[in-house]
Amino acid sequence: MALTPLDIHNKEFHVRLRGYDQDEVNDFLDQIIKDYEIALKQNEKLQSELDQSLEKLKYFNDLKDSLNQSIIVAQEAADKVKANSQKEAEIINKEAQKQGQDIIEQANDKAKNIVEEASAKAKRLAVETDDLRKQARIFRQKLQVMMESQLEVVKGSEWDDILKRGDTSNYSAIQDAIRRDETLDNDSAKEVKSIANEESVAPETKADEEQADPQSVETVVVFPSNDGEHFAK
Structure with a gap:
C-alpha cells in the first residue's frame, strides 16, 4: 500500500x-x-x-x-432507393415505350383509315363525275333535239304566210299561231325543268341550261302595221 x-x-x-x-x-x-x-x-x-x-x-x-x-444503415437505404429507382425507371421506360408504340399504331391505323376513306371518296367522286358527264351529255342531246324542233317550228311555212307584207285579213290566224307558239314554249320549258330535276346536271353544264331555258329567250312576234310596215312585240 x-x-x-x-x-x-x-x-x-x-x-x-x-x-x-x-x-x-x-x-x-x-x-x-x-x-x-x-x-x-x-x-x-x-x-x-x-x-x-x-x-x-x-x-x-x-x-x-x-x-x-x-452510415451502414444509410448506405443500405441508399442502395435500396437506388435499386428501386432503377426498377421504377425501367418500368416507366417500358410503359413509355409501350404507350409510344400504341400511339404510333393508332396514328398509323387512323392514317390508314383516312387514306382508305379518301381513296374511296375519290373513287366515288370519279364515278359520280362520270355519271354526271353522261347525264350532261344526254341532257345536251335532248336539249339540242328540242331546240332543233323549236327552230323547225319557227322556220315553218305557216309563219311565212302569216307575215306576208300588207296582209291584214288574217289577224285571227296570227293570234292562233301566237297561242300555239306560247303553248309549245310552255311545254318545252316544263320538259327542260323536268329533265334538269331528274338528272341533276353537273355545274359545268349550267351555262348550257341557262342558254336552253325558254324563259330566258325573248319571244319576238311580228305584226303588220297599217302603212304596210312591220313592228315587233
Whole structure:
C-alpha cells in the first residue's frame, strides 16, 4: 500500500549513538511530506483528467460506432432507393415505350383509315363525275333535239304566210299561231325543268341550261302595221 503524508509524518525512528541529527531528519521529512502531498495532488488531478479523458474516449467510441451503424444503415437505404429507382425507371421506360408504340399504331391505323376513306371518296367522286358527264351529255342531246324542233317550228311555212307584207285579213290566224307558239314554249320549258330535276346536271353544264331555258329567250312576234310596215312585240 502506498504511503501517505501522514504516515511519513508519524514515522518514528530509534535513537542510537552517533545517529543522524534529528532536526535535519525532521526538516527533510517535512520537505518530503510537502513534495509527496504535491505529487499526490498532481497524481489525483492527472487521474481525474485521465478518467474524464477515458469517459470522453468512451463517448466518442460509442458515437463512432453509432455513426458507423448510421452510415451502414444509410448506405443500405441508399442502395435500396437506388435499386428501386432503377426498377421504377425501367418500368416507366417500358410503359413509355409501350404507350409510344400504341400511339404510333393508332396514328398509323387512323392514317390508314383516312387514306382508305379518301381513296374511296375519290373513287366515288370519279364515278359520280362520270355519271354526271353522261347525264350532261344526254341532257345536251335532248336539249339540242328540242331546240332543233323549236327552230323547225319557227322556220315553218305557216309563219311565212302569216307575215306576208300588207296582209291584214288574217289577224285571227296570227293570234292562233301566237297561242300555239306560247303553248309549245310552255311545254318545252316544263320538259327542260323536268329533265334538269331528274338528272341533276353537273355545274359545268349550267351555262348550257341557262342558254336552253325558254324563259330566258325573248319571244319576238311580228305584226303588220297599217302603212304596210312591220313592228315587233
